[in-house]
Amino acid sequence: MSDVNRSEQAYTADEMMTVAAARMVRNGVACFVGIGLPSAAANLARLTHAPDTVLIYESGTIGTKPAVLPLSIGDGELSETADTVVSMVEIFSYWLEGGRIGLGFLGAAQIDRFANINSTVIGDYDSPSVRLPGAGGAPAIAASCGEVLITLRQNKRAFVEKLDFVTSGGHLEGGDSRERLRLPGKGPTAVITDLGILTPDPVTKELTLTSVHPGVSVESVVSATGWPLKVAAQVQTTNPPTENELAVLRDLQARTARAHSGQA
Amino acid sequence: MAAIIPLKEAVREFVHDGDTVALEGFTHLIPFAAGHEIIRQQRRNLTLVRMTPDVIYDQMIGAGCAAKLVFSWGGNPGVGSLHRLRDAVEKGWPNPLALDEHEHAGMAARYAAGASHLPFGVLRGYLGTDLPQHNPNVRFIDCPFTGERLAAVPAIRPDVTIIHAQKADRRGNVLMWGVVGVQKEAVMAAARSIVTVEEIVDDLNAPPNAVVLPSWVVGAVSLVKGGAFPSYAQGYYSRNNAFYKSWDRISRERESFQAWIARHIMGTQDFDGFMASLETAGQHV
Numbered sequence: 309m310s311d312v313n314r315s316e317q318a319y320t321a322d323e324m325m326t327v328a329a330a331r332m333v334r335n336g337v338a339c340f341v342g343i344g345l346p347s348a349a350a351n352l353a354r355l356t357h358a359p360d361t362v363l364i365y366e367s368g369t370i371g372t373k374p375a376v377l378p379l380s381i382g383d384g385e386l387s388e389t390a391d392t393v394v395s396m397v398e399i400f401s402y403w404l405e406g407g408r409i410g411l412g413f414l415g416a417a418q419i420d421r422f423a424n425i426n427s428t429v430i431g432d433y434d435s436p437s438v439r440l441p442g443a444g445g446a447p448a449i450a451a452s453c454g455e456v457l458i459t460l461r462q463n464k465r466a467f468v469e470k471l472d473f474v475t476s477g478g479h480l481e482g483g484d485s486r487e488r489l490r491l492p493g494k495g496p497t498a499v500i501t502d503l504g505i506l507t508p509d510p511v512t513k514e515l516t517l518t519s520v521h522p523g524v525s526v527e528s529v530v531s532a533t534g535w536p537l538k539v540a541a542q543v544q545t546t547n548p549p550t551e552n553e554l555a556v557l558r559d560l561q562a563r564t565a566r567a568h569s570g571q572a
Numbered sequence: 573m574a575a576i577i578p579l580k581e582a583v584r585e586f587v588h589d590g591d592t593v594a595l596e597g598f599t600h601l602i603p604f605a606a607g608h609e610i611i612r613q614q615r616r617n618l619t620l621v622r623m624t625p626d627v628i629y630d631q632m633i634g635a636g637c638a639a640k641l642v643f644s645w646g647g648n649p650g651v652g653s654l655h656r657l658r659d660a661v662e663k664g665w666p667n668p669l670a671l672d673e674h675e676h677a678g679m680a681a682r683y684a685a686g687a688s689h690l691p692f693g694v695l696r697g698y699l700g701t702d703l704p705q706h707n708p709n710v711r712f713i714d715c716p717f718t719g720e721r722l723a724a725v726p727a728i729r730p731d732v733t734i735i736h737a738q739k740a741d742r743r744g745n746v747l748m749w750g751v752v753g754v755q756k757e758a759v760m761a762a763a764r765s766i767v768t769v770e771e772i773v774d775d776l777n778a779p780p781n782a783v784v785l786p787s788w789v790v791g792a793v794s795l796v797k798g799g800a801f802p803s804y805a806q807g808y809y810s811r812n813n814a815f816y817k818s819w820d821r822i823s824r825e826r827e828s829f830q831a832w833i834a835r836h837i838m839g840t841q842d843f844d845g846f847m848a849s850l851e852t853a854g855q856h857v
Contacts, residue, residue, distance in 0.1 A: 343650055366676060367598055367751045379813045380649030382599025384804050387750045396598060396623070396754040397684045400677035405696050424700075428673075433706050439661040441647030441654075443675040444624075447701045477700020489699050490720065568813040 317523065319549050321502040322461075324521045326352060326557060327549040329413075329459045329500040337410040338362040340449050343381050345459045346413035348561070349500075351377060355556050362391075364409065366445035368399040377564040400445070404452050407492060412453030414446055414476070416460045418468050421514050421535050423458060423478030423496035425450065426471040433473060443475050450476035455497045462501035468534040479513035503529045505546065509538065519544040574744025574767070574790040579799075580842065582766045582792040583609045587618075591731040594621040594762065595628060598753030599649065600806060603736040603768055604628050605799035605843035611635045612837060621730055623679045623754065627802070627819050630654040631837075633669060634829050640670040642728070644679045651816055655823040665826065672709055675701070678725045683754045685727035686761025698723040733762035736800045737785075738807060739776055740769045744787035747776045750806035752783050759785055768796040770808050796843050818855060 319327075326349050333339060333353035341350045341363055351374065354361045362371050367382035371391030378386050387393050394403070403409060417440050418426040427446060431437035450456055456478070460466055478496045480486060486495050495513075499506040505519040516538040517529055522545055530537045549557075575582075587593060587610055595603050607628040610618075614637075620629055621642040626649070632638055634656030646657050660669040674682070681693030694713070699721075704710040713724045735755040737748035746767045748755065759765045767785065772795050778784050787793075798808075802815035823829045836849045 367600070368753070369751065378650070379816065380599045380811065382649075382751045382753075383813075384600070384750070384806055384810055387600070387806060393751055395752055395756065396676070396680045397757060400680050401695070405677065428702075433702075436662060439646075439653075439658045442643070442645050442673060443701070443703065444645035445676040447675040447703075448677040448697055451697070451699060474700070474702045480700050486700075491699055492696070568817070 319554055321521070323549060323554060323557060324546065325459060325461070325500060325502040327553045328505060328521065328546050329457060330356065330553070332457055332498055332500065333358050333361055333411065333413075336360045338364060338408060339411040339413055340364045340366070340404065340409045340453055342414045342446065342449070343378070344415045346415050346457070347377055348557070349459060350413050351560060352553070352557050355560065356553060364399075364403070366399060368394040368396060370394065370403070375563065376567040377560060379568055400448055404445075404448050407452065409452065410454040412449035412456040412493070414449060414456060414458050416458055416466070418466055418471055419458065419460065419478075419499065420468060420471050422480060422482045423499055423508060423515055424471055424474050424480065425458065425476040425478060426473050428473040428475045430472055446476040450478065450495070451491045451493060453493045455494045457498050457500065458496050459500045462503045462529065462532045464532060464534045467532065479508055482513040483511070503532060514538055516540050517543060519546045521546045522548045574740075574787045574793045576740075576742070576744055576772065576793045579605060579609050579766075579768060579794040579796055582794050583613055586732050586764045586766055586791060587613070587615055588731070589615055590617045591615075592619040592621060594728070594730040594733045594758045596622060596733065596735050596753060596755045596758040597800065597803065598623060598751055599811070600751035600753070600804055601736045601748060601755070601800050602626060602628055602803035603734045603799065604801055604803065605796040606734045606736070606766060606768055607632055608837050608843065608846060610637060611833065621728055623676055624649070625654060625657055627654070627816060630656040630819070630823055631833065633657055633660050634666065634823065635833055635837075636666045638669060639667070640672065642672040642674075644674045644676045648816060648819060650813075651820050655820070656829060659826065673703060673707055674710070674725065675703065678710065678723065680754055680757075682725050682728040683757035683761055686729045687757040690727055692724045692726050694722050694724055696722060728761055730758065730762040732764040732766065733758040734766045734768070735759060736768045736796075736805070738770050738805055740767065740772050740793045741776050742772060742774060744790055744793045745776060746785040746790055746793065747778045748783050756783060756785065760789065765789075765791045766794060767792070768794045768799045770797055770799070770805050771795070798847060799843055801847065815855070
C-alpha cells in the first residue's frame with residue numbers, strides 16, 4: 309500500500325495507475341491488449357488522447373471499440389465493434405508473429421527485476437501451492453510485439469526476487485539476453501504500478517524506479533519491492549490525473565459495472 | 573453427410589470413455605450443453621483439450637470426467653480461478669489431473685497441424701519461458717533454410733471435437749460467425765465431430781467466404797437452442813457475465829459444486845431441463 313492519505317486526494321491509487329498506464333499508449337499504435345488492468349488503460353487511452361489506437365484482443369478482434377470494458381477477452385461487445393474478426397490461428401501467426409503489432413499490454417501475478425512475468429504457478433510446477441491460469445497469449449505478446457507495457461499493483465508478493473515460473477519473457481537475465489535468444493520485439497519498456505513507474509536500465513535492463521505517483525515516497529516503493537530496487541538519480545513525480553482523465557475513466561467503469569451486473 | 577440427431581444420442585454414439593475430446597469455442601459459442609450431456613452420461617478418463625478450459629471444463633473436471641487436460645489458459649475470464657481445476661491440480665480431487673500445458677499460439681499451431689494431418693506445428697514461440705522445461709510436448713528444431721531455432725509442438729488429433737454454431741441447414745451444413753477461434757481447425761483435426769446449433773434452417777444464406785463447415789466433414793448436428801449459455805451466440809444472446817461471476821461462489825467448495833451438479837445437471841434430462849432448473853433456482857440471471 310502507498311502512504312498516500314486518500315482522504316486528501318480526489319482519486320485512488322488504482323485510478324492513478326490506470327491513467328499513468330493509459331498515457332503511455334501512443335495514438336495510432338496497434339495495441340494487443342490483455343484483460344483486466346491493461347484493458348481499462350488501453351480503452352482509457354482510446355477515449356482520451358489516442359482515438360486512432362487500434363485495439364486488438366487475442367480472441368481475434370482487431371480494431372475493436374468497446375463501449376464497456378469486456379469481462380473476457382472475447383465478449384460480444386469486442387466482436388460487434390471490431391473492424392474485423394479473425395481466427396485464432398490467424399491472430400497469432402499472421403498478426404502477432406507476423407510482426408504487425410507495435411505495442412503489447414500485459415498484466416501479471418508476479419514480476420522480477422528484469423520484467424519477466426509469472427502467471428502459471430506459485431510453488432513447484434508439479435505440486436503447486438497455487439495454480440494460476442497459465443500463459444494464454446502472453447508469451448507470444450511478450451516475444452513479438454514491438455514493445456511491451458506491464459501494469460500491476462506493487463507489493464512484495466508480486467515483485468519478487470525470483471519467479472517460481474517464467475511464463476513470459478521480459479528481459480530474461482538482463483543485458484542483451486533478448487537479442488541472443490533472437491526474440492523479435494524490444495520487450496518491456498515500462499512497468500506501471502499503483503505506486504510509480506519503473507523502466508528498464510538502457511544497458512543492464514534492470515527495472516529502475518523513474519517516477520513516483522503524487523504523495524508516494526521513494527522509500528515506500530522500495531519497501532514494496534522484493535529485491536533491492538534500483539532508483540534513478542532523478543525520480544520524477546507523475547502528473548496527477550486530469551479532471552477529464554478521471555471523468556472518462558469513472559464513466560467507463562460505471563458503464564461496465566452496470567453492464568456486467570446483468571447480461572452483457 | 574452429417575446426421576441430424578438429438579444431442580443425447582450424438583454423445584452416446586460419439587464420445588467414449590478414454591477418448592481425447594476437444595470442446596472448442598473461444599469465449600464465444602462454447603458448447604456447454606454438450607459438456608453437460610457428457611457429465612450426465614458419466615464419461616470417464618477423458619483427455620480434455622481446449623485452449624481456455626473455462627467454466628465448462630471446470631464442471632467436467634469437478635464431475636470426474638477428466639484424466640488429463642491439454643490447454644493454454646485455465647481461468648474464469650475476468651473473475652479469477654477455476655476452483656475445480658485448481659482442486660484437481662493442487663489436491664488431486666476428485667482424481668489427479670495430468671497437464672499438457674502450452675501457450676495459445678502453440679495450441680493454435682497444434683490444431684492447424686492436426687487439421688492438415690501434419691505431425692507437428694511450428695512457430696516462433698516458447699522462447700524465454702519455462703514451459704519447455706516442464707512439457708516434453710514442446711521441443712525445438714532448426715529451420716532447414718535459415719537455421720533459426722523454432723518451437724515444434726505435436727499435432728492435436730482429437731477422437732471427437734464438439735463445437736456450437738449459430739445455424740445449420742437441413743442437410744447439416746454449418747454456419748458460424750463472430751469470434752470463431754479454432755473451431756474449424758478443431759473439427760477438421762478430429763476423427764469424429766458433433767456440432768450443436770441454435771437453429772436449423774432451410775437456407776443458410778451464407779456469403780461465399782463465410783465460415784461454413786460442409787455437411788460431409790461434420791459427424792452429427794444437434795439442435796440445442798441456447799446451448800452455449802452462459803457463453804454467448806452472436807446474433808442470438810449475450811454472454812451472461814453475471815453467471816460467470818456467480819460460478820466463483822458455486823464452485824469454490826466441493827460440497828456446493830456437487831450440490832449444483834446433482835441438482836441442475838444430473839437431476840435434469842437435457843439442456844432445456846437444465847435451463848428451467850436454473851430459472852427455478854434464480855440462477856438464470
